[in-house]
Each structure stands twice: as structure tokens, then as C-alpha cells.
Amino acid sequence: MGPLTETLTLKLVNPNTHKERKLRETRDEYQRALHGAFIQDCDTQSQANDVVVDYDLSGYAKNALKQYVPNLLDDDTYGAEELREGNHPVRFTNEGPTLDHKPQNAIEWYVKIPHYEDYHLWLPAQPKSNQREWLEALYHGDAEMGECQLIERDGEWYFHVSATMSVEQASSVSVEEQTPIGVDIGEVALATVCHRAECGSPANPTLWSSEGREVRRLRETYFSAVKRLQERESERLAEEYGDELWARIDDILHTVSRGIVEYAQQVDNPILVIEDLTHIRENMDYGQFMNRRLHGWAFAKLHAQITYKAKEHGIPVEIVDPAYTSKECHACGEHGYRLQQAVFKCSNAECWVGEYQADLNAALNLINRYYASCESHVQTDSEFSSNEKEVAVT
Ligand SMILES: [Zn+2]
Numbered sequence: 001m002g003p004l005t006e007t008l009t010l011k012l013v014n015p016n017t018h019k020e021r022k023l024r025e026t027r028d029e030y031q032r033a034l035h036g037a038f039i040q041d042c043d044t045q046s047q048a049n050d051v052v053v054d055y056d057l058s059g060y061a062k063n064a065l066k067q068y069v070p071n072l073l074d075d076d077t078y079g080a081e082e083l084r085e086g087n088h089p090v091r092f093t094n095e096g097p098t099l100d101h102k103p104q105n106a107i108e109w110y111v112k113i114p115h116y117e118d119y120h121l122w123l124p125a126q127p128k129s130n131q132r133e134w135l136e137a138l139y140h141g142d143a144e145m146g147e148c149q150l151i152e153r154d155g156e157w158y159f160h161v162s163a164t165m166s167v168e169q170a171s172s173v174s175v176e177e178q179t180p181i182g183v184d185i186g187e188v189a190l191a192t193v194c195h196r197a198e199c200g201s202p203a204n205p206t207l208w209s210s211e212g213r214e215v216r217r218l219r220e221t222y223f224s225a226v227k228r229l230q231e232r233e234s235e236r237l238a239e240e241y242g243d244e245l246w247a248r249i250d251d252i253l254h255t256v257s258r259g260i261v262e263y264a265q266q267v268d269n270p271i272l273v274i275e276d277l278t279h280i281r282e283n284m285d286y287g288q289f290m291n292r293r294l295h296g297w298a299f300a301k302l303h304a305q306i307t308y309k310a311k312e313h314g315i316p317v318e319i320v321d322p323a324y325t326s327k328e329c330h331a332c333g334e335h336g337y338r339l340q341q342a343v344f345k346c347s348n349a350e351c352w353v354g355e356y357q358a359d360l361n362a363a364l365n366l367i368n369r370y371y372a373s374c375e376s377h378v379q380t381d382s383e384f385s386s387n388e389k390e391v392a393v394t
Contacts, residue, residue, distance in 0.1 A: 001166055001167070001168055002166070002167060002168075002169070003164050003165070003166055003167075004164065004165050004166075004167045004311075005146070005162060005163065005164045006131070006134055006162075006163055007160050007161070007162050007163075008127060008128070008131050008134050008135065008138075008160065008161040008162075008163055009127070009128050009131070009158055009159075009160055010109065010111060010125035010126065010127050010158065010159045010160075010161065011125065011126045011156060011157070011158055012111075012123045012124070012125055012156075012157040012158065012159060013107050013123070013124045013125060013126050014124075015123055015157060019121055019123060020157070022115050022121055023113075023121070023150065023152075023157055024152075025115070026057070026061070026090055026113075026114075026115050026150065027090050027150065027152060029055055029056055029057055030055075030057060030061055030065065030088070030090040030091075031088060032055065033051070033052045033055040033057060033061075033062070033065055034065060034068075034069065034088055036051050036052070036055070037051045037052055037065065037066075037069040038069060038072065038073070041073065042069050042070065042073070043069075043070050043073045043074075044070060045066045045067065045070060048065065048066040048069045048070065049062075049066050052065050052066060056116055056117075057116065057117075058092070058096060058114035058115060058116060058117055058119075058120070059096075059114075059117060060092040060093045060095060060096025060097070060114045061090055061091065061092055061096075061114060063093045064091035064092050064093045064147060065091060067093075068091055087151075087152065087153075089149035089150060089151040089160070090149065090150040090151075091147055091148070091149055092113075092114055092147065092148045092149070092150070093147060094144075094145045094146055094147060094148065096112075096113075096114040096120075096148070097111055097112055097113060097114065097145070097148045097159070097161070098111070098112040099111055099112075099135070099138055099139055099145075099161070100112070100122075101135075101139055101246075101250075102239075102242070102243065102246070103246050103297045103301075104222075104226075104239075104242045104246060105124070107124035107125070107126060108297070109124070109125045109126070109127055109135065110122050110123065110124055110125060111123055111125045111159050111161075113150060113159065123157075123159075125159060132300060132303075132304040133304040133305070133307040133308040133311075134163050134165075134308070135304070136301060136304040136305050136308060137163070137165055137308040138161070138163050140250075140254060140305075142165065142308065142309075142312065143163045143164060143165040143308075144163065144164045144165070145161060145162070145163060146161075146162035146163065146164055147162050148160060148161050148162065165308065165311070165312065166312065167311050167312055167314065168312065168313055168314030169314055170311075170314045170315065170316045171269070171314065173269045175371075175374045177268075177269050178269050178270075178271045179195050179196075179267045179268055179269055179270050179271065180195065180196075180270075180271050180273050180318070180366075180367045180370045180371070181193060181194070181195045181263065181264055181267065181270055181271065181272050181273060181367075182194055182195070182273050182362075182363030182364055182365070182366035182367040182370075183260060183272055183273060183274045183275075183306065183363065183366065184275070184325070184326075184359050184360075184362040184363040184366060185274070185275065185299055185302055185303065186212070186359050186362070187212065187341070188209060188212055188341050188342060188359065189207040189208055189209040189212050189359050190208045190209075190211045190212040190215060190252075190253075190256050190298075190302065191207070191208045191256050191259075191260060191302065192205065192206070192207045192208075192357075192359035192360055192362070192363045193205070193206045193207075193260055193263050193363060194206065194360060194363050194364065195267055195270075195367070196364075196367065202360065202364060204263075204266075205357070205360050205363075206259075206263055207359060207360075208256045208259065211252050211255065211256050214252055215249055215252055215253075215298060218245055218248055218249050218252075219249070219298075221245065222241075222242060222245050222246075225238070225241055226238045226241070226242065229241065249298065250301070253298060253301050253302050253305060254305060256302060257302055257305035257306045257309055258309060260272070260306050260309075261306065261309040261310055261312075261313055261315065264310065264313075264315045265313060265315070270315050270316075271315070271316045271317070271318055271370070272306065272310055272315060272316070272317045272318070273317075273318050273320055273366045273367055273369070273370040274303065274306060274307075274317060274318070274319055274320075274366070275319070275320060275321075275322030275325065275366060276319050276320065276321050276322060277299070277300060277303050277319075318370055318373075320366060320369040320370055320373060321369065322362075322365075322366060322369065324365075325362045325365035325366055325369065326338070326344075326358065326361075326362045326365075328365055329344070329346040329347075329348065329351060329353050329356075329361065330353075330356075330361050330364035330365045330368060331346070331351055331352065331353045332346065332348050332350070332351040332353065334346055334347055334348035334351060335347060336348075336353075338358050339355065341358065342357065342358050342359070343355050343356070343357070343358055344356045344357070344358040344361040344362075
């Protein structure tokens with residue numbers, strides 16, 4: 001177990017004139033306070049406190065500044081002129097800023113930035129796509145927020161959040177010793193997970209189907225309710241209603257992602273094999289734009305949650321290109337088709353597969369994909385076909 005820390009970069013999206021002015025006021029006042037504390041040689045926190053107390057800043061910025069100035073004075077290379085001209089980030093202790101998530105909005109994430117005492121700004125914020133797992137962990141309370149910084153760069157505003165999560169070291173074993181676990185994220189079953197037993201047969205296939213149904217039901221409830229509320233011009237009610245409903249969906253996703261990691265903990269040297277996220281988005285079912293986007297949101301969330309929870313428990317995650325994993329037969333590699341949503345049919349007359357649970361077929365293909373991507377270990381489908389018989393999936 002050890003702490004892992006990362007600085008998350010959130011770009012503040014199009015702050016309006018009023019909010020941008022407030023950001024500038026905070027930044028300028030902070031620079032003045034920093035400069036004041038610096039030229040008065042405040043090399044202890046209490047000295048810095050005497051100076052910054054008069055500035056019109058939130059307590060979170062003042063506290064961060066008090067911690068920062070004595071450190072800055074230790075650094076001999078710094079001069080007062082440099083400090084005056086330098087574009088120093090505004091620092092905040094972690095009690096001030098808050099993160100919020102509203103997937104129903106075009107920009108999903110929001111940050112609360114302290115301005116003056118008892119006055120703060122909420123701003124929509126765009127995270128880096130590869131830091132989604134950190135945001136999920138922070139939002140769920142599995143990662144801890146540290147110091148935050150407000151920064152202006154080339155006319156754009158950014159909010160940096162330091163986040164720390166406790167992780168286990170992943171043990172490194174050879175590909176031969178690993179047990180890859182295919183994780184298919186889907187429409188009917190929210191996730192389908194299985195690995196191969198030593199004989200090669202699919203072992204312990206697990207599907208989260210009722211959760212998939214519940215997420216679909218909640219999503220449909222959301223759309224019809226919002227439509228009704230909007231017809232009655234109750235935009236505010238529509239938004240509040242959405243918050244509660246999306247929190248319930250989030251709970252379900254956490255149940256599933258936790259279940260997947262628990263599954264992995266039951267097998268020897270597990271490695272979770274998940275499909276590339278862009279593919280999930282492209283492969284999305286049709287429908288109205290919002291529905292499609294929110295659907296993609298649930299997948300992106302689940303993906304990020306699995307990734308960070310696996311990291312917490314020292315379980316490696318491998319992302320593979322899943323092109324055709326739902327259309328290919330896991331045993332012979334031939335293209336087949338879905339008879340119904342839940343049934344895959346192999347079109348190869350020679351193949352023993354015939355009809356197969358479709359999501360499980362996709363999960364097995366992810367395992368094959370993983371082996372194919374490991375140059376040291378090329379696995380052929382025929383290795384398995386002699387052992388493999390029909391798998392009962394409940
Ligand atoms: Zn086949």
C-alpha cells in the first residue's frame with residue numbers, strides 16, 4: 001500500500017464576463033498579498049498571517065499562502081521583482097474547493113472556487129480525458145483532494161487539483177502466469193466478466209443484467225420526467241430531479257465496478273482486459289443525441305471506476321482494441337451475427353460454437369485479443385475448442 005498523487009488539470013470553460021472579473025480580482029488580490037508577505041520577510045506562518053489578514057481573500061487562499069511564503073523565502077534565487085511580475089497561481093487549501101458532477105449538462109464537471117470570505121464561484125470545468133478515473137475517485141471519496149491552484153495561461157483559466165489515492169503495488173508475473181479476465185461493457189448486461197479455467201473452458205461467467213435494466217429504466221424515467229417538467233417550464237425542478245436520479249445511476253455503476261474488482265480478487269494473478277473507450281462510444285446504440293451521449297457517459301464512468309478501483313487493489317488493467325469483438329466467434333474467429341441481442345451465432349459450419357451467449361462471446365474475444373497483443377504468448381483458438389463445451393449462463 002502506498003499513496004499515489006496526481007495533479008488534475010481542469011480547464012474552466014467559458015467563464016462569463018462577471019465570473020472572469022471575479023477570477024481576476026482573486027488572482028490580483030492574491031498576488032498583492034503574496035508580494036506583501038514576501039517583502040516583509042515572513043518566514044513563519046504567524047508572521048505571514050499578520051500580513052495576509054488584511055487582504056480581501058477567502059480563508060482557504062490565505063491559509064495556503066501562509067504555508068507557501070515561508071517555503072518561498074527558503075529559496076534564495078527568488079527576488080521581490082520576480083515575484084511581482086511572475087504569474088503565481090492562486091493556492092487554496094483543500095477545504096475550500098468542491099467538485100460536482102452533472103452528466104445531464106454539456107460540460108459535466110463543475111468546480112467551486114473560493115473568492116472572498118463567504119463568497120465563491122461555480123464554474124464548468126473540462127478535465128483531461130486521461131484523468132477521468134481520478135475525478136471518479138475524488139467524486140466518490142476514494143481519492144483525497146490536496147492543495148488546489150487557480151492559474152491563468154494564455155488567456156485561459158485552469159484549476160489544478162492535487163489528488164492522492166492509496167494504491168497497492170501490482171505484482172509483475174509473466175503472461176503465462178496471468179489470468180486475463182475479459183470485461184465486456186454492454187447495453188443489456190452492464191458488464192459481462194469471465195476468465196478461462198486451466199482446462200481453457202470459460203470459468204465463472206458473471207453478468208450484471210438487472211443493473212443494466214435498472215440504468216435503462218432510470219434513464220428513460222429521466223427523459224420523460226424532464227420533458228414533462230420542461231413543458232410546464234419548470235427548468236429548475238427538472239435539473240434538481242436529474243441530480244437525484246443520476247446519483248442513483250452512479251451508485252449502480254459503483255456496485256458493478258466494485259463487483260468486477262471483487263471478481264478479479266478471486267482469481268490468481270488477475271489482469272482485467274477492457275475495451276478501448278472510444279470504441280464503446282462509436283458502437284453506441286442509436287437514438288436521440290442526449291440519450292446517446294448519456295449512455296456514453298455511463299460507459300465512460302464505469303470504465304474509469306473499474307480502472308481506479310483495480311489500481312487501488314493492485315490489479316493491472318489492459319486496454320485492448322475491441323473492433324469486431326461482438327461480431328467475431330471467440331472459438332474460430334469467423335464472423336457471425338447476433339440472432340437476438342443476447343445470442344451470438346457463428347456462421348462457420350465447421351465450428352462447434354453454433355449459438356452462444358453474445359456478451360460472453362465478446363468477453364472471451366477480449367481475452368483472445370489480450371493474448372494476441374502479447375508478442376511473447378500467441379494463443380490460438382484451437383487450443384480451447386477441444387475442451388470447450390456449451391456454457392450455461394444464467
Ligand atoms: Zn465459430
